[in-house]
Amino acid sequence: MQSTITPLIAGNWKMNGLSASLDEAAALKEALDQQPAACRVALCPPATLIAQMAWRLKGGAVLIGAQDCHAAAEGAYTGSISAAMLKDAGAGLVILGHSERRQGFGETDADVAAKVEAALAAGLEPIVCVGETLEERDAGKAVEVVQRQVSGSLPDSLAGAAFSVAYEPVWAIGTGRTPTLEQIAEVHDAVRATLEQRFGQHGSGIAILYGGSVKPANAAEILKVSNVGGALVGGASLKAQDFLGIIRAL
Numbered sequence: 001m002q003s004t005i006t007p008l009i010a011g012n013w014k015m016n017g018l019s020a021s022l023d024e025a026a027a028l029k030e031a032l033d034q035q036p037a038a039c040r041v042a043l044c045p046p047a048t049l050i051a052q053m054a055w056r057l058k059g060g061a062v063l064i065g066a067q068d069c070h071a072a073a074e075g076a077y078t079g080s081i082s083a084a085m086l087k088d089a090g091a092g093l094v095i096l097g098h099s100e101r102r103q104g105f106g107e108t109d110a111d112v113a114a115k116v117e118a119a120l121a122a123g124l125e126p127i128v129c130v131g132e133t134l135e136e137r138d139a140g141k142a143v144e145v146v147q148r149q150v151s152g153s154l155p156d157s158l159a160g161a162a163f164s165v166a167y168e169p170v171w172a173i174g175t176g177r178t179p180t181l182e183q184i185a186e187v188h189d190a191v192r193a194t195l196e197q198r199f200g201q202h203g204s205g206i207a208i209l210y211g212g213s214v215k216p217a218n219a220a221e222i223l224k225v226s227n228v229g230g231a232l233v234g235g236a237s238l239k240a241q242d243f244l245g246i247i248r249a250l
């Protein structure tokens with residue numbers, strides 16, 4: 001953990017959750033009201049729950065994020081949601097370039113960079129996701145792939161802006177498999193070098209989150225790894241107790 005960086009632990013609910021799930025978010029808020037976290041904490045529910053969650057968590061420390069946004073500010077894009085709409089609903093952050101968007105919706109680094117621009121224009125803090133497939137890792141290309149994704153997905157307008165990068169090896173997402181601590185350190189150190197090369201001193205202060213099968217049982221050791229500045233948590237963020245177990249590991 002980098003001492004000068006405020007860590008961020010963000011929960012990505014993905015396409016899970018109905019109104020009743022907000023009880024879990026409220027339980028998280030209450031627990032953090034009683035014992036504040038040693039980091040920033042965010043929940044990123046489906047877009048349909050953002051406004052309700054903002055209402056339920058009002059006055060608390062839990063930040064609210066979205067899981068994607070459209071690159072355009074407005075217009076004829078049936079079914080899409082703009083960054084300004086997410087902000088208006090109560091989001092402060094937005095996950096962009098998640099591998100489930102890159103793989104399932106064909107998003108390229110350029111698409112992600114355009115969405116980052118849109119998020120910044122609307123006043124949302126982007127969490128930009130990168131990560132290699134198992135095939136790429138087995139081919140010894142993990143660092144190369146991730147550095148390419150970081151370079152291509154981050155527009156110059158991020159200079160001086162608040163954002164974070166999440167390293168999520170695709171093969172570790174929802175599988176229960178995690179890289180070794182050495183593998184995590186290798187990629188995070190490479191991401192840091194890329195950020196510093198691109199953004200200078202500002203790049204030294206950007207939180208680099210790890211994501212992929214983070215659980216209460218493995219959070220403490222992962223969060224201690226070189227250049228790991230928090231976590232992007234999927235499945236274990238759905239229940240307040242599990243998510244708290246990760247938050248308290250810091």
Ligand SMILES: O=C[C@H](O)COP(=O)(O)O
Nearest residue numbers: 012173174212213234235
């Ligand atoms: O955005 C979160 C990641 O995809 C990790 O998901 P997971 O914790 O369920 O493996």
